[in-house]
Structure formats: structure tokens, C-alpha cells
Amino acid sequence: MSILKLENLGYSYDSGKTPVLENLNYEFENGKLYAVTGRSGAGKTTLLSLLSGLATATSGRIMYLDCDVSKIDRYRYRSRSVGVVFQNFNLLPHLNAVENVLLSMDIAGVKGGMKKAKALELLAKVDITGPLAKRRVLKLSGGEQQRVAIARALSFDPQILLADEPTGNLDLDTQDQVISIFSNLAHAENKCVIIVTHSPQVAQSADVVYQLKTIRSAGKQPAKT
Amino acid sequence: MYVFKNAWKSITRSPGRNIIIGVIVMAIAVSGSIALSIRRAASKAEQEGLEALNITAQITVDRQKMMQAAREQGGDMREALQGAQELSIEQLQTYAEAESVEDFYYSVNSSFDAGTGLSPVDTSSEEDDSSDTQPDMPGSMPPGGDMRGGMGEQGDFRVTGFSSYDDMTDFANSTAEITGGEVFDIDSADADCIVSEELAQLNGLEVGDTIELANPNASDETYTFTICGIYSYTGSDTSGQMIFSASQDPANRIYTSSAALLAVIGQSESVAQTSTDEETGLTKTTALRKSVSGTYVFADAASYETFQTQVTAMGLPDTYRVTSSDLTQYEDSLAPLKKLSMFASYFVLIVLLIGGTILVAFNIYNIRERKYEVGVLTAVGMKKRKVALQFVSEIFLVTLASIIIGTAAGAASSVPVANKLLAAQVTSAQEDTSNTGDFGGRLGMPAGDQSPPDQGGPGGFRGRVVDYVSSVNASADMVVVAELMGIGVLLTILSSLAALVFILRYEPLKILSNRT
Ligand SMILES: Nc1ncnc2c1ncn2[C@@H]1O[C@H](COP(=O)(O)OP(=O)(O)OP(=O)(O)O)[C@@H](O)[C@H]1O
Ligand SMILES: [Mg+2]
16 A cells, blocks of 8 residues: 555646646555656755645645545644655754754654663764864754754654655765665665666666656646637 | 753853943942832931921911902902901811811910019120010911011010920920029919019029019010029020010010910900990900910821811811921931932833833844744754743843843942932031022121031921931842832843843744845
């Protein structure tokens, strides 16, 4: 049974003037690694916003288990069920790496005294160790920030992981490392992992690849008439 | 709870904006605590002063009201005034029954001529002006009373009979003192009296001697008093009045008990001859004239105020009024402090208005600057309510801390600042007074020879030179601290409301996608 299911999903910005997604019917299951590809501007980030409940479908709907995502408590959904690695990281600049990870755990309501140890362990998995973990994220490189964002997304052990170009700023070695984390999550821990990527390598390691078509031209037609 | 932990981190990690908020709030707190301390000190000073004050009051004829009534009815002014009867001792005593009255006493005044072997101190020959403030003399009539029935223009001596030693205020406050013999027995009707040193010297009188006084309306009607004591008047004589007749000279005042004087007047009335003036139809009598002045003593200002309504209920006509020179004088002395307190109130308001506006504006600016933070927090699933709680607790913490520091600084500086401001007020109040007052005995005196207010009390010209309250014990006590905390909470609430409106309006997706 699929954990996420798109039913004729459509989305357009500017109250219908800029259609981005149309009639999508994808299904996502636990235990699988998904890659979403498509040209720049095709609407990949938009799709992730919809999947994470930050945006609401303008047509069709997204089912999470048996519930319409637009009808559930989306704060709870975001903080407990879905981990998101944003394309632009969205870390809190006045906090350091560990604190950013810990904050997400706090928001998710993770209990227990092992929080900090777990945060450090997650950061170590993406090679953020020692002084890097204690440095304010603003003073980290793009790749380092990206890895902190990955650690944060995993911090509360979500069932679904959404990652927007998680390897975009990483060297090949680190990229491999991150891919193996993601595939391990899907295959060993039975999570549903959805990665937006331009990288053929990442797409190759995915179980399923969805290719988004650009539907921009359709949006421009009404303006001509 | 992690929200507060987060708030604390947010404060410590971005000191810049919090220092600005702190400075604004501290400025409000410092000026607020000074102003509030002044207000508080003023109300405390007033209350304590009132509690310490022994309030006495008189019932007098409201001449202005009578004249006004006469004018309105087109009647004869003089007739109206003549009809204005002083209250008799019995009437005065009736009102003394009022619950609010703690004590009551009265004094009786009458004028006499010198009998054989006695001469009054002649004022016109006296080069040293032993003239004194008439209103300060014991048992003297209230200002304006001299004109009553021509009393003041009559006779050589004024004899005053007291019903209580308490009424002899000059002796009580050491302005006058017995230098020989002793004071008369207040309850006795024996014709014992005390006379001034000047009078005794002029006539070679000693304790135990007798003096003969004559009725000014019938010179063959004489009364004998025994001198039981001699007093000297040491009151300041810087601000006197012009003396028009001998009986107005303090040296020609003779004091006795009211019982003794009333006995003499009673005797005079029993032998008096009456005649009717054909022109005016008014009855004339040769009996000694008398005027009575009653003094009601109250425990506190509240009782005095109750008394005012009680006497009306007891049937006092509205052509009489109850006045208290103690209270008036006391209120006058508070004028600079009250003025300052009023300024302080306005000041607090203005500071609050301006400071509050700046603070709210700056907080709104801050929230807008922190839009991204709101976006991230809500994007990772933090409820807007909690984000709002975090931001509000940040504002609250910074504001409260600054209020506390500001209050401490304000408390330290409020006493000197308040006293400096008060001194300036007192000076300006004195300038106002010296511009409007001063006549009579002050003519020819060099300008600026006004006694300083702290010495000008008893000897001063009552109602003109006021012993102003010129220093306060301003301190930021618990009430002030509580008031400032209230201000702090108010400012926090205002700022928070502004912040809330913004936070609740923010959509995480919009914030994050708008970011460059
Ligand atoms: N807030 C917005 N208002 C209007 N149009 C938007 C908005 N956000 C995105 N778009 C448009 O929607 C389209 C899809 O954007 P999206 O960010 O989903 O693309 P993408 O597939 O993630 O591209 P990339 O690979 O460059 O990240 C783009 O053409 C973009 O210009
Ligand atoms: Mg994108």
C-alpha cells in the first residue's frame, strides 16, 4: 500500500495564472527510493512543497495513508511524519549545527536525554564532526550546510524523507556517501525516500524515477488571446 | 520548554537589536521612575502632612454671599451686613455637638477704655514699630473682622477671654510667653488677667496689682481686673499692619478667661441703657460689645470635611461658612509639590506615548527582519502559536530586564532630581507670591527682604508667605516599582500584539520562496 498518493494533482501559482503541475498520479511506497527529475522550472520544488504540506493543491489531492494532506494537522505532519531537506537548506543562522538539529527534535517532541548524542551521531554520519558541529551554520560552507540540513531532516526519524537536490553542492565522494544513507533508509529502515535531482547517478540508484514535464507553454496561451 | 530555551538563545545570539530595545525601555524606565517617584512622594507628603495636621475651623459670616444676596434683591447693603449676626456661644456650641468635632473652644473679645490710673501704650509715639501681624495674635478675629460693628476702632484696650488654653496659640508656639506671675485660671470667672510687658512698664504695674477698665459707651461704668501675670510677645514684627487705633496695638491686649469676660459683659448688659435711633430705627445700647470666635478641632481632614456637611444638616444657614486656615495654608504649602506632581504625570504620559511608539515601531521592524526565521520554524513544523510565544517571551524578557535596570538607575537618581525640580518650583512659586502680595507694614522695606520660606512660618503674613514643602523624600518604593512593571507589561503587550499580527499573517512558503 502506498504511503503517499497523488490523485490528479495540479498546482498553479498566482491564483491560476501560472500553472506548474497538471494531472499527476504518482504513488510512493515505504521501502523505496524515488527520484523526481525534470528541467529547471518544471515544478520539482513545487511538488515537494505540496508533499510536505507547505502548499495546498489547487486541483486534485495528495493522500497520506488514508487522509487528504490538505485536511490534516499540517504542523504535526511536517514536524513528525515528513523530514525535508530544502533546496536552500533553510537552517537557522543564529544557531550552530547541533542546535539546528536539536531544534527539529524539540519541535517534533522527541523525548529523552539522548537527544544531543543522537544529533551528534546524525551529524557524524554526514561528516559534520568536532568544531564544525559547534559552529554557527552561517559560517559553514554550502556543502556543509547541506549536510546539516540532511541531518536535521532525519533527526526525528520521519517515515517520509523529502530532499530537494540534496547532493547539488557535494563532491562525488560525499555524494556517494549521502546516496548510500538515503538508500539505506529506504531499503534497511523501510522509509519512503523521495529525492529531487538533476544527477543521473542519483537517479540511477533510485528504485523509481518520475520525470516531470514542463507545462509552461500552456500557461502562456491565455495571455496571447 | 524548548520555546523559552530558543527565546533565550535568540536573545543572546543577537545582542544588537536587544540592546536597542533595552536602551529604549531603560530610558522610559529611568524617566518614568523619576516622575512616578515624584508623584508618589507628593501624595505621601500630602497624606503624612494631613495626618500630622491638627485641623481647626471657624464658622464665620459669609459676607460676600450676604452682599451678593443684598445686591440681587436690591436691598441696602449696610442693612444686610448689620443683620449678619455672628453666631452666639450657644449656637457655636450646638454645632460643636457634631460627631466629627474632637474639641471645641471659643474666645470672646471686647473693647475697653482705660479707667483711672491706667494709660494705654500709645502707638503713635512709639518709634519702634512693635506692630505685629494682627491675625497671629491669640484669639484675634479672622481677617476683615476689624470692621465688624466698628469694634476695632473702639476703645484703648482689647480684652480677650479664652475658654481653653489650647486657643492661646501664641503661647503654645512660644511666640508669646509669661515672664512674670502666672496665667489666669481658664475655668474661673474671677477677673484675673495677664497684660503685656510694655503696658506694665508704662504704668508701673506688677503681678497682684489691679487695673481699672471702662466701658467705651459709658465711661462711668468701670470694671476691675487683677493682674495675675505679665507676658512678653516675641513674635517677629517684620510684617505688620498699619495701626489705626490703640486697641489694635498688641501691647494693649489683655487676656483673661472667657468666663471672667462674659461675667463682666453680663454685668454691663444688666445696667445698659437702650435707645432707638429715630432715623434708622435701629436700637442702640450702651452695653459692652462683644464678639465671639469659636474654634472647632478635628482629628483629621476627613472629619473636617464631614463637619462641613454635618453643620448644614444641623441647620446652619448658607450665609455662614466653615473655613479652616490650617488646611488652606497646608494646601498652599503643597502647591509646588502638587504642580511638580502634575508635571510628572504629564511627563510619564508623554514618555510612555513617545517611548511606546518607538518601541512598538522597532519591534515591528524586528519581526519583519526575522520573517525568515518565522518561515523556517513553521516550515519544520513549529506551530505559529509557539513561534509567537517565543517572540513574545523574547520581547518580554528584554523589556522586563531593562525596566528593572532602568528602575534601579531611576531610583538612585530620583531623590536628587526630584528635589532639584522641586526647588525650582518653590522658587517660582515664591516669585509669584512676592509679585502679588505685600502691602501695609511692608511699605518702605527693601524689596527682597522677604524672609526665606523656611523661617517665614509663624511670624509671617498668613496666607502670603507660605512655608512651602521644599524637599521630598522621593524613593522608588514598591508602588513605583509595581507601576513601572505595569508600564513594562503594557509596552510588552503592545509590542507583542504588533508582533503577533505579523507572525500570524506570515505563510512559510511565501517567506521561503521570496527569499533571495
Ligand atoms: N511563488 C511563486 N510564484 C510564481 N511562480 C513561481 C513561484 N515559485 C515558483 N514559481 C514558478 O514555478 C515554476 C516551478 O518552480 P519550481 O521551483 O518548482 O521549479 P524546479 O523544478 O524546482 O526548478 P529548479 O530545478 O530550478 O529548482 C517555475 O517556473 C517558477 O518560476
Ligand atoms: Mg527546485
